[in-house]
Amino acid sequence: MARRTGRRPGNQGTREAILDAARAAFAERGFDAASIRAIAGTAGVDPALVHHYFGSKDQLFLAAMNSPVDPGEVLPKVLAGGADGIGERLVRTFLGVWDSPAGSAGVALLRSAVSNDWTARLLREFITTQVLRRVLDQLDVDPAELPLRGSLIATQLIGLAMMRHVVRLEPVASADPEALVAAIGPTVQRYLTGPLPT
Amino acid sequence: MARRTGRRPGNQGTREAILDAARAAFAERGFDAASIRAIAGTAGVDPALVHHYFGSKDQLFLAAMNSPVDPGEVLPKVLAGGADGIGERLVRTFLGVWDSPAGSAGVALLRSAVSNDWTARLLREFITTQVLRRVLDQLDVDPAELPLRGSLIATQLIGLAMMRHVVRLEPVASADPEALVAAIGPTVQRYLTGPLPT
DNA sequence: CGTTGAGTTCAACAGCTGATGAGTTTCGCC
């Protein structure tokens, strides 16, 4: 079987070029406002080719988000050190991720989740199943308390990302990362290990 | 002078109906995604009438935001009690505002600021000139430290609003307000009066 | 009465959107 003849070239990076352009566009304008025509334009490609590769705008978005985001790799290092000082380590790692290439995917996800329903669901599921679940496995937090502690941390960290990378409110937008770690780390620490209201 | 003849009826509330529909639409979909046609539709009015009253979509947005938001009224009560327990009072008042009619304007502003540049500028200026300035006047915070303290508070509070009213992550989305006050109040308190990193 | 002008509607413009399907080029294999 497997009669495979015909053109099978190295697919010389145009697919990756489209994904890069898509990530940049989604990060800058959000899912709804980013247009396939503009993405194809900066990738130097015909708009129809985007559909040829990815089928629909939704699937293009999913493909652009899936590749660079991988909490399974970075989270264990944060959790391995135990509960002591985990707040500061979490904030430091969090800030690092947003300044990396994966950061544009994050901005895209965040921007899109605000104006588009199904991307918001995507963000929620990412937070709950990809992040909170792993924390629960590694750290011994009371499973009954984990959702509240986790979403409290989410309010602080998503708010930090919003102000620093989306709304760009100074001086947080261009503050030294370590200053933010020192200021916000204790907050996260308290949300994770401190007392909880009844 | 003042030759005013012709029809001068009571302007029977259609203008307010348009504003209400606009606030709801902007809150639910954001500035870009909300359409004048849809707004006119739920207001039971022809789309052209919206332009007749407000001129452009931008001006309609401004008109819809201006009426219900007034930090000059609620902030003094929060600040009057002095620095003791101001964190909890701020969070309590903040949550109250978002659950009031003014909350939909807030959601609209927040949603829009993420995907639209000039509404983001609007939100930034609202935070800095309407909120932080008044805090500076009433509380004796070192003016040099106020911007950083203020924007740290903004990360926490905007993050709270995002999670509770936009992304709707549970259990924060439907948590008892007083539980959130108890959990987040100390954070705000520390950002405002606690030590600051160099 | 008739004029006036605000309230309101109709029809249409140009521009953009995601998507489709047929057509063309270009390569790898037999």
Place this chain on the structure above:
DNA sequence: GGCGAAACTCATCAGCTGTTGAACTCAACG
């Protein structure tokens, strides 16, 4: 060389967008 298939382009569709200008309705005034 020539066949097959992947990479890629062109033209086009229907639908939506904000905005415009002319037209119509109708209550109040002189």
